[in-house]
Amino acid sequence: MRALSIAATGMAAQQLNVEVIANNIANINTTGYKRSTAEFTDLLYQVERMQGIPSQAADQMVPEGAQLGLGTRLSAIRLINIQGPLAETGNQLDLAINGSGWFAVQGPNGETVYTRSGSFNIDSTGQIVTGDGYPLEPAMAVPAGTTALEVTQAGEIFATLEGQADPLAIGQLTLANFMNPAGLNALGGNLFQATEASGAAVSGLPGSISFGRIQQGYLENSNVDPVREITELISAQRAYEMNSKVIQAADDMAGVVSKGIR
Structure with a gap:
């Protein structure tokens, strides 16, 4: 009975949907995290009666025909690359991108x-690095004796040295943009890699056309909406239950047939 296999694809699809939602909820407090959504497409159709062919009674064409769908499958897990809310931290090396762009x-x-996570630190050599120790590109070195760092919205970095009144320019941040950010390959650890689907990175200065501005002392929070995720979780659970009811009904119908034969 085809209903069994069709409903089974629906259950598998909703199970995967729940797993995507679970990952969103798990990363609700992850800096710079972008929520994902599972997208599905229908499977092949089995033709019971072809439309557009002459009918048996006359030369008139069959207007509709009959095609039976065989279920659903995953088509994509789409990255929803929209701005998350900015949270003030006061840390001079916490940098948020207000707008589009990625740190390299x-x-x-x-x-x-x-990455969209701008939680940076200074390592033992003075290099500005991520929390996992990966150097910022282009490389930035903070001079010894620096008492304060200032990062402008345009990405210029100035260091105030001990005993000096005028700040020293030590570097310029650049951002990267992609034609299709949804095509980036997620590596974990808030890191993404360019692919053929995303297109090559296009570098530019913060605040220029198509690039966001830098907000020093802020971090970008996850763009996960808890209310939306719970609503979608309930919807996926109900859809899973409905598919299981279809399997139960098909099994009962098959049982009626087998009992009648005996």
């Missing part, structure tokens, strides 16, 4: 990867 950092294998 040097990954664990020397490759360039990208």
Whole structure:
């Protein structure tokens, strides 16, 4: 009975949907996290009667025909790349992007990867690095004796040195944009990698056209909406239950047939 396999695809789809929602909820407090949503498409159709062919009674065309769908499957898990709320921290190395763009950092294998999490630190050599120790690109070195750092909205970094009144310019932040941010490959640890689907990174200065501004002393929170996620979780649970009812009904119908044969 085809209803069994069709409903089984629906249950598998809703189980995966719940897993995506669970990941969103788990990352509700992850800095710079972008929520994901599962998208599905229907499977192949089995033709019971072809439309547009002559009917048996006359030469008139069959207007509709009959096609039976065979279920659903996952088509994509889409990254919803919209701005998360900014939270003030007061830390001079906490940087949030207000608008579009990604920070470029040097990954664990020397490759360039990208992040929206601007929680930076200074390592033992004075380099500005992420919480996992990955250097910011282009590399920025904070001079010894620095008492304060100032980062402008345009990404210019100034260091105030002990005993000096005028701040010293030590670097310029750049941001990266992508034609299709949803095509980035998630590596974990708030890091993403460019792919053919995302397109090559386009670098630019903060505050210029198509690039957001830098907000020093702020971090971008996750864009997960708890109310929306709970609503979608309940909806997925109900859909899963409905598909299970279809399997139960199909099994009962098959049982009636088998009992009648005996």
